Amino acid sequence: MSQQQGIVTSGHKNILSEQDLALFDRWWRAANYLSVGQIYLLSNPLLREPLKLEHTKPRLLGHWGTTPGINFIWLHLNRLIKKSDQDILFIAGPGHGAPGVVASTWLEGTYSEYFPDITQDETGICRLFKQFSFPGGIPSHAAATTPGSIHEGGELGYSLSHAYGAAFDNPDLIVACVIGDGEAETGPLATSWHSNKFLDPVRDGAVLPILHLNGYKIANPTVLARIPHDELEALLRGYGHVPIFVEGDDPVLVHQAMAAAMDEAFRLIRSIQNEARSGGMAGAMPVWPVIVMKTPKGWTGPKTVDGLRTEGYWRSHQVPVSDLAKGDHLAILERWMRSYRPEELFDEAGRPHSDILALAPAGRKRMSASAHANGGLLRRPLRLPDFSQYGLDVSAPGQLVGESTRVLAVWLRDVMKANLDQANFRVLSPDENNSNRLNAVLDATNRAWEATRYDYDDHLAPDGRVMEILSEHTCQGWLEGYLLTGRHGLFSCYEAFVHIVDSMVNQHAKWLKTSKDVPWRQPISSLNYLITSHVWRQDHNGFSHQDPGFLDHVANKKGEISRIYLPPDANTLLCTADACLRARDTLNVIVAGKQPELQWLDMESAIAHCSKGLGIWDWASNDKGEIPDAVVACAGDVPTLEALAAVKLLREHIPDVKLRFVNVVDLMKLQLPEQHPHGLPDDIFDALFTTDRPVIFAFHGYPSLVHRLIYKRSNAVNFHVHGYQDEGTTTTPFDMTVLNELDRFHLVMNIVRRVPRLAVHAAYVQDAVSDKLVAHKRYIHMYGEDMPEIRDWTWS
Structure with a gap:
């Protein structure tokens, strides 16, 4: 026209x-x-x-x-x-x-x-x-x-x-x-x-x-x-x-x-x-x-x-x-x-x-009675393929390398296919769909585009269901309008820049909270975020792209609204994504890396782990039947890798050390039940984390968030959290963890420091670890990549 x-x-x-x-x-x-x-x-x-x-x-x-x-x-x-x-x-x-x-x-x-x-x-x-x-x-x-x-x-x-x-x-x-x-x-x-x-x-x-x-x-x-x-x-x-x-x-x-x-x-x-x-x-x-x-x-x-x-x-x-x-x-x-x-x-x-x-x-x-203004009246559940059929074949922990979001994309492709006739599911991203490894969804649909198209354009069509515009505000607004009128969607975004919509998240969370108290408002599909290109793998883009603070922002919302998931690998990512797309009236945040990384759990183990939200990985623990010297906990894919590497390293130096390894997928499990509907009762929390042992916690985000979530727990004083300390630059992946003391070497030093009976080993362990950190710095400044023992590390 x-x-x-x-x-x-x-x-x-x-x-x-x-x-x-x-x-x-x-x-x-x-x-x-x-x-x-x-x-x-x-x-x-x-x-x-x-x-x-x-x-x-x-x-x-x-x-x-x-x-x-x-x-x-x-x-x-x-x-x-x-x-x-x-x-x-x-x-x-x-x-x-x-x-x-x-x-x-x-x-x-x-x-x-x-x-x-x-x-x-x-x-x-x-x-x-x-x-x-x-x-x-x-x-x-x-x-x-x-x-x-x-x-x-x-x-x-x-x-x-x-x-x-x-x-x-x-x-x-x-x-x-x-x-x-x-x-x-x-x-x-x-x-x-x-x-x-x-x-x-x-x-x-x-x-x-x-x-x-x-x-x-x-x-x-x-x-x-x-x-x-x-x-x-x-x-x-x-x-x-x-x-x-x-x-x-x-x-x-x-x-x-x-x-x-x-x-x-x-x-x-x-x-x-x-x-x-x-x-x-x-x-x-x-x-x-x-x-x-x-x-x-x-x-x-x-x-x-x-x-x-x-x-x-x-x-x-x-x-x-x-x-x-x-x-x-x-x-x-x-x-x-x-x-x-x-x-x-x-x-x-x-x-x-x-x-x-x-x-x-x-x-x-x-207009005041429009069903479109009460979207829960029109909402139809998504047809969701069985996610367990899309997982990686993990035969042993920490041996297979995979890209978690690329695995998720194949399942999302089939979610899109299964719901095309209902026209009620869209994937949105600010020009980052492929960067976030969600390319596979383009096998089911194109990118929506009405403006001029050239024959060499990639997957552009008026009826596309992938929405990309370089404006986080607009993606968020589109998705909110889509959900509020009865449909479903997923918003993938770089972690550092999802902050752009912080204020919009506030407004939507307040809408959800208020609507729960309005009897005639029907539940709507949850607002689902896939946060990737995250802080620990933005080493190439540098400090401007390094900020995990969106988790703090969402955690501030009411417990009935906020959900934060940190799946450590592809199979747990599939489990959490399926749960989020089924949910209603919540803000769901999933943080998952897009880079190749070690995979830990087979599908059955992943389902069991995600159903609990956190739990002991017995294959990484050696305290069964005994009181552990320390609990090593983690939440997030890179923190999980570094925590496991720390456990392995410490056992090599001190074979008789007794460590319990706890991985957290659902971060809000750390709160009390009266603070959050997912919160663990005190007796279960204490059984996992003990009431008097040191807990060395490797965390994806700012350490203060974990302390804030567990401050009422009996063992809160013994939690020592490693996470992002606002230190960053253009460097190697492992050096990002070193800069923020989330790396395996700093974790080992902290464990030894906190366990009294290991004091006799402290000087030697600290000396060995310090040598490794010096060697690491020299190597990356000379070669521009991490040492082979870091790059090629596996769990065995």
């Missing part, structure tokens, strides 16, 4: 009749009145008596500025739904726009269905008002408690990527995404405009971005509202959109313009889909519509307060009239609320008049 000039709907013929306009005005006034009431009122909800200070809230919280625009857009989307019988999912991008979304869902009746005590009458209105931004109530942004929402509006930047995630594999859905002009200044939102290069008009739904320009953020103008019209149009056309402009402050004219804009946007969407689905696009990239709505901030609110400009200015961003005990502020609020003429909108019982209610669609066609 060829590029088009922007469309200005103000010049179009009138779409709405006089009767339509009158009804639209009534609905919009009702929604605006209900929105203002949520911010200000505790009682006297319909102003049956003169407004008094005691009718208002002691703390005025909420955001008015964006709300009338959201109400306006919701109304016009309802018109489109009723006219076309189209399924539309609404995403409110502007921060803290909940007064409008909640008001609209209440007018549609859905709110009262989900929350029966918030009835559609005066009593219900009073409860609706009180609960807003009030202790024990609801937040000031759309949240898991908001019917029709999949988007946590507490942080800006992610609405458009969520919208596209919801549209992927939803061919009959249009996602209307309202983007605030403050939000439009964020990096994640700016990148999200490129999502249209990944949207297949044949198999996916459509996204209708609605850029709402009201001119101001908290106290500053917004960039897109201040650039020239031609520049804004060129920007949006450059993003691959046909902009449709709606502008003004006269409600009658803007209603007409918006009706025309919605009709034109829907016509363009249908035209693109019909042409693509009939095979007529011949590889051309669609040019989708975007509506640009420019209306005053705080539209219909007070023009001035205390002689200062309010409507159409930043002062209307939050609470336009504050400190109601001051001067005429209470009178200003009353005049403002009465300007909506509530006596014309609600009957004696406080129920909205029937002509207003009739503007809402019916049943699931209501």
Whole structure:
């Protein structure tokens, strides 16, 4: 489809009749009145008596500025739904726009269905008002408690990527995404405009971005509202959109313009889909519509307060009239609320008049009742091949070398194949799918790509199910939207750079936690991370790529949400991946290396080990029937290698040393059961780690995390954790462990130091180990690789 000039709907013929306009005005006034009431009122909800200070809230919280625009857009989307019988999912991008979304869902009746005590009458209105931004109530942004929402509006930047995630594999859905002009200044939102290069008009739904320009953020103008019209149009056309402009402050004219804009946007969407689905696009990239709505901030609110400009200015961003005990502020609020003429909108019982209610669609066609906004209703379990058939044939520990993520990729390929007909599984990565050794999935599907393709391109196709864009934010947003609308996915990422989405992880974790307390929210598929290219094998990229701190971030989340897995080899990786893809309502983090490494467990042993989450490796232990001198524990693939090498080395020097070897796959097993549902009871923990023996723990991440997880355990004082100490550079793989004292030699020295009866050996062991470390440094500086005894080490 060829590029088009922007469309200005103000010049179009009138779409709405006089009767339509009158009804639209009534609905919009009702929604605006209900929105203002949520911010200000505790009682006297319909102003049956003169407004008094005691009718208002002691703390005025909420955001008015964006709300009338959201109400306006919701109304016009309802018109489109009723006219076309189209399924539309609404995403409110502007921060803290909940007064409008909640008001609209209440007018549609859905709110009262989900929350029966918030009835559609005066009593219900009073409860609706009180609960807003009030202790024990609801937040000031759309949240898991908001019917029709999949988007946590507490942080800006992610609405458009969520919208596209919801549209992927939803061919009959249009996602209307309202983007605030403050939000439009964020990096994640700016990148999200490129999502249209990944949207297949044949198999996916459509996204209708609605850029709402009201001119101001908290106290500053917004960039897109201040650039020239031609520049804004060129920007949006450059993003691959046909902009449709709606502008003004006269409600009658803007209603007409918006009706025309919605009709034109829907016509363009249908035209693109019909042409693509009939095979007529011949590889051309669609040019989708975007509506640009420019209306005053705080539209219909007070023009001035205390002689200062309010409507159409930043002062209307939050609470336009504050400190109601001051001067005429209470009178200003009353005049403002009465300007909506509530006596014309609600009957004696406080129920909205029937002509207003009739503007809402019916049943699931209501945006507030969309099944897509409660994705657990639509979720179908993945068909998962038997992972045990994909493992490596490990006949003896530490002899076979394999690439764990490459093994996983073969299973993921068949997961993809098994679910292609259901179109409910995607693999996402910021340009790292092949780098992370997941190449095999491309045997089942291509990379999604709608933009220009050349005959020498590698695995690019419109219907591809591998999503790659060099933006961690966008991958995360796409996957969240996909999961929240009932599907499944896996996000693979370099360990150091998954931190980019830390804040998004916060928001999603909070959504999951809140949704567990909302009875009508159904569980969704878990958000699964494969963290690879990790700290211990980023020796070639250097210090910039070395950071395992994402584990700390996820461990901070509630125990009911967070899961962290550190499989030491390919077979345990398969076990954990299968469990994660079956899970619901959690954040699952799997850390696994992609480089060739020794393999430890056969499949049956791996299944048994992963089912416990941690356990003694008896083939690496020699304390059976005796009290160990020390426990050597580990979590992570490289720490496991170094811990086993330390055990072997120490036995060579001190044959009678008694060591117990414990490997941890499920990190949260270290916590108590009351801290985490996976936590081990004290008696089992003490049986494994003893109550008084030194525990030398080789850990993948920062040592403080293990100490934080086990601080309540009886033997916590005897845990000595080796892990990442923020030391790194471009060096050899083994030298990375040496720099951070995670290597076998430092582990041996620590064991000898902590076991009193080994004191007689300490000087000789320390001397031998120090010599090895000196030889190591000399060798790598001379040859640029690790010593053969390190490179070629095996367990025997």
